[in-house]
Amino acid sequence: MTVTPIRAKELKHEVKDLSLAPLGRQRIEWAGREMPVLRQIQDRFAKERPLEGIRLVACCHVTTETAHLAIAIKNAGADSLLIASNPLSTQDDVAASLVADYGIPVFAQKGEDNDTYHRHVQIALDHRPNIIIDDGSDVVATLIQERQHQIADLIGTTEETTTGIVRLRAMFRDGVLTFPAVNVNDADTKHFFDNRYGTGQSTLDGIIRATNILLAGKTIVVSGYGWCGKGTAQRASGMGANVIVTEIDSVKAIEAVMDGFRVLPMAQAAPLGDIFITVTGNKHVIRAEHFEVMKDGAIVCNSGHFDIEIDLKSLGAQATAVKDVRNFTQEYRLKNGKAVVVLGEGRLINLAAAEGHPSAVMDMSFANQALACEYLATNKGKLAPGLHSIPAELDKEIARLKLQAMGIQIDTLTSEQIEYINSWTTGT
Numbered sequence: 133m134t135v136t137p138i139r140a141k142e143l144k145h146e147v148k149d150l151s152l153a154p155l156g157r158q159r160i161e162w163a164g165r166e167m168p169v170l171r172q173i174q175d176r177f178a179k180e181r182p183l184e185g186i187r188l189v190a191c192c193h194v195t196t197e198t199a200h201l202a203i204a205i206k207n208a209g210a211d212s213l214l215i216a217s218n219p220l221s222t223q224d225d226v227a228a229s230l231v232a233d234y235g236i237p238v239f240a241q242k243g244e245d246n247d248t249y250h251r252h253v254q255i256a257l258d259h260r261p262n263i264i265i266d267d268g269s270d271v272v273a274t275l276i277q278e279r280q281h282q283i284a285d286l287i288g289t290t291e292e293t294t295t296g297i298v299r300l301r302a303m304f305r306d307g308v309l310t311f312p313a314v315n316v317n318d319a320d321t322k323h324f325f326d327n328r329y330g331t332g333q334s335t336l337d338g339i340i341r342a343t344n345i346l347l348a349g350k351t352i353v354v355s356g357y358g359w360c361g362k363g364t365a366q367r368a369s370g371m372g373a374n375v376i377v378t379e380i381d382s383v384k385a386i387e388a389v390m391d392g393f394r395v396l397p398m399a400q401a402a403p404l405g406d407i408f409i410t411v412t413g414n415k416h417v418i419r420a421e422h423f424e425v426m427k428d429g430a431i432v433c434n435s436g437h438f439d440i441e442i443d444l445k446s447l448g449a450q451a452t453a454v455k456d457v458r459n460f461t462q463e464y465r466l467k468n469g470k471a472v473v474v475l476g477e478g479r480l481i482n483l484a485a486a487e488g489h490p491s492a493v494m495d496m497s498f499a500n501q502a503l504a505c506e507y508l509a510t511n512k513g514k515l516a517p518g519l520h521s522i523p524a525e526l527d528k529e530i531a532r533l534k535l536q537a538m539g540i541q542i543d544t545l546t547s548e549q550i551e552y553i554n555s556w557t558t559g560t
Contacts, residue, residue: 144237145231145237145238145239146238146239146240146241146252147224147227147228147231147238147239147240147241148224148227148228148241148242149224149228150228150231150232151228152224152225152228152229153225153228153229153231153232153233154229155225155229156196156199156223156224156225156226156227156228156229156230156233157229157233159196159223159225159226160196160199160200160226160229160230162196163196163197163199163200163491164200164491165491166490166491166492166495167197167200167491167492167494167495167498168495168533168534168537169495169496169499169530169533169534169537170200170201170204170495170498170499170502171200172533173204173499173502173503174200174203174204174207175207177204177205177207177208177209177502177506178207178208180208181207181208181209182208182209182506182509182510183205183208183209183210183263183505183506183509184208184209184210185209185211186209186210186211186262186263186287186509187210187211187212187259187260187261187262187263187285188205188210188211188212188213188261188262188263188264188265188505189212189213189214189215189256189257189259189261189263189264189265189271190202190205190212190213190214190215190264190265191214191215191216191217191253191256191264191265191266191267191268191270191271192214192216192217192265192267193216193217193218193221193222193267193480193483193488194214194216194221194222194223194226194227194230194238194240195221195223195226195483195487195488195494196223196226196487196491197488197489197491197494197495197498198214198226198494198498199226199229199230199234200498201265201498201501201502202214202230202234202236203234203236204498204502205265205502205505206234206235206236208502208505208506210263210505211259212236212237213236213237213238213239213255213256213259213261214230214236214237214238214239214240215238215239215240215252215253215255215256215271216239216240216241216244216249216252217266217267217268217270218267218479218480218483218484219242219243219244219245219246219248219249219479220242220243220460220476220477220479220480220483220484221242221479221480221483221484221488222240222241222242222244223242223487224241224242227240227241239252239255239256240252250274253270253271253274254274256271257271257274257275257278257279257282260282260285261285261286262285262286262287263286263287263288263289263290263505263508263509264286264288264289264290265289265290265292265501265505266289266290266291266292266296267291267292267293267296268293268295268296268299268437268438269291269293269295269296269299269300269303271289272289272291272299272300272303272313273299273303276303276308276309283310283311286311287311287312287508287509287512288311288312288313288314288508288515289311289312289313289314290313290314290316290501290504290505290508291313291314291315291316291317292316292317292322292497292500292501293317293413293437294317294323294327294358294360294413294437295413295436295437295438296317297315297317297318297519298413300313300315300519301519304517304518304519309517309518309519310517311517312508312515312516312517312518312520313518313519313520314504314507314508314519314520314521314522315519315520315521315522316497316500316501316504316522318521318522319500319521319522319526319527319530320527320531321496321497321499321500321527321530321531321534322496322497322500322522323359324359325493325496325497326489326493326494326496326497327358327359327360327363328359328360328362328363328366329363329490329493330363330488330489330490330493330494330497331359331360331363331364331411331435331482331489332360332362332363332364332365332366332367332368333363333367333489333490334435334482334483334486334487334488334489334490335363335364335367335409335411335433335435335481335482336364336367336368336371337482337486337487338433338435338475338476338480338481338482338483338484338485338486339407339409339431339433339475339481339485341460341485341486342433342458342459342460342461342475342476342481342484342485343431343458343461343473343475345407345431347368347371347372347373347407348371348372348373349372349373349374350373350374350406350407351373351374351375351376351404351405351406351407352365352368352373352374352375352376352405352406352407352408352409353375353376353377353378353398353401353402353404353405353407353408353409354368354375354376354377354378354393354409354411355377355378355379355398355408355409355410355411355412355417355418355441356378356379356410356411356412356413356414356417356436357377357379357381357384357385357387357388358384358411358412360411360435360436361377361384361411361412362387362391364409364411364435365377365388365391365393366391368409369392369393373407374394375393375394376393376394376395376396376401376404376405377393377394377395377396378395378396378397378398378401378417379395398417398418398422399421399422402418402421402422402423402425402426403425403426403427405426405427405430406427406429406430406431407430407431407432407433408426408430408431408432408433409433409434409435409481410432410433410434410435410436410441410442411434411435411436412436412441413436413437413441414436414441415440415441416440416441416442416443416446417436417441417442418432418441418442418443419443419446420443420446420447420449420450423446423447423450423466423472424450424466424468426470426472427470428469428470428471429470429471429473430472430473431473431474431475432472432473432474432475432478433474433475433476433478433481434476434478434479434480434481435480435481435482436480437480438479439477439478439479440478441478442474442478444474444477444478447464447472447474448464450464450466450467451464451465451466451467452465452466452467453465457473459485460475460476460477460481460484460485461473461474461475462474462477495534496530496531496534499530499533500522500526500527500530503522503526503530504522504526507522507523507526
């Protein structure tokens with residue numbers, strides 16, 4: 133990867149410390165070793181420039197993996213800008229390197245407060261984007277609520293999270309989603325791998341980094357059994373934990389049971405768990421009545437999306453004292469004398485205390501994001517307002533490139549097999 137000198141001080145940005153750039157560049161290059169699909173897209177984009185003349189804003193977790201997406205977008209010719217999608221997920225050395233080494237404007241600092249986060253969203257919209265890469269749909273929601281006059285500039289948006297897709301569907305239902313939005317989250321090469329294997333591994337990584345706790349023998353309560361919950365429960369079980377799943381969906385509950393997990397309502401699971409992990413994307417999954425009956429020293433954390441899955445306001449109301457006991461670890465001493473330990477301020481623990489998903493799975497997720505942007509640009513004015521799936525051929529191409537990079541070959545259909553599956557006349 134070629135890096136040209138950048139006059140970083142002349143580039144608009146808000147990062148913590150530009151002197152961190154050398155470390156960030158080193159880590160970005162290391163991540164690239166595990167991202168062969170996105171590297172190929174970077175190279176093609178540099179030659180073809182499919183986003184030339186397009187203003188693009190990306191609201192993402194600022195990690196080494198996201199850096200490669202940002203580089204791909206810049207190579208494609210876009211006038212781009214990057215902001216953080218979570219106040220605790222930014223890796224400051226990566227943000228510094230993107231500014232200093234790659235000439236990409238970044239507005240992100242680890243630990244930024246909510247006012248700063250929302251100001252950065254406004255800065256992103258001041259860029260008057262034609263395409264938005266979103267993570268949770270905060271930028272899109274702000275555009276619709278506060279910048280209606282800018283919607284005419286928009287070609288479309290892409291969204292890679294379950295939470296963001298839920299919000300976009302609600303926008304469409306309410307008649308306010310008046311532009312195309314590409315549903316990256318539901319691409320097979322995204323949710324089968326990123327949500328399941330990425331979330332599963334990185335969530336436990338975050339818990340271990342924050343606590344140095346032994347998971348074997350612990351009772352871990354996983355709330356939500358979507359793809360993220362499946363991965364988290366399976367990885368926890370693989371490390372020797374006894375896993376309980378809570379669910380509101382009867383089909384997913386049956387699936388959890390048949391995968392070998394105990395399924396209980398949260399009210400019954402609350403007194404049993406040593407560690408609680410929310411992966412639902414919903415509000416107040418763990419709340420006052422659950423805190424009251426938890427074991428002394430129970431650990432709660434979130435790996436769903438926003439910091440609303442755990443009702444921290446009600447926990448604070450029950451507490452007589454709150455203290456930091458480790459990095460990203462706060463102990464709430466309750467009126468009943470017991471303690472509840474909260475990790476990462478209730479924000480995404482895999483990004484607050486660890487480094488997020490492994491590069492190998494983000495390779496496919498961000499390949500989808502990059503190709504979704506190209507798809508929007510190529511089909512400008514042709515796509516109806518509302519949600520659009522990643523075209524199946526792009527999804528399959530990403531899988532093909534990933535297998536090729538892994539040195540794995542698969543079978544192809546014979547002419548006889550093709551004829552058979554396309555015929556209705558041959559039966560038993």
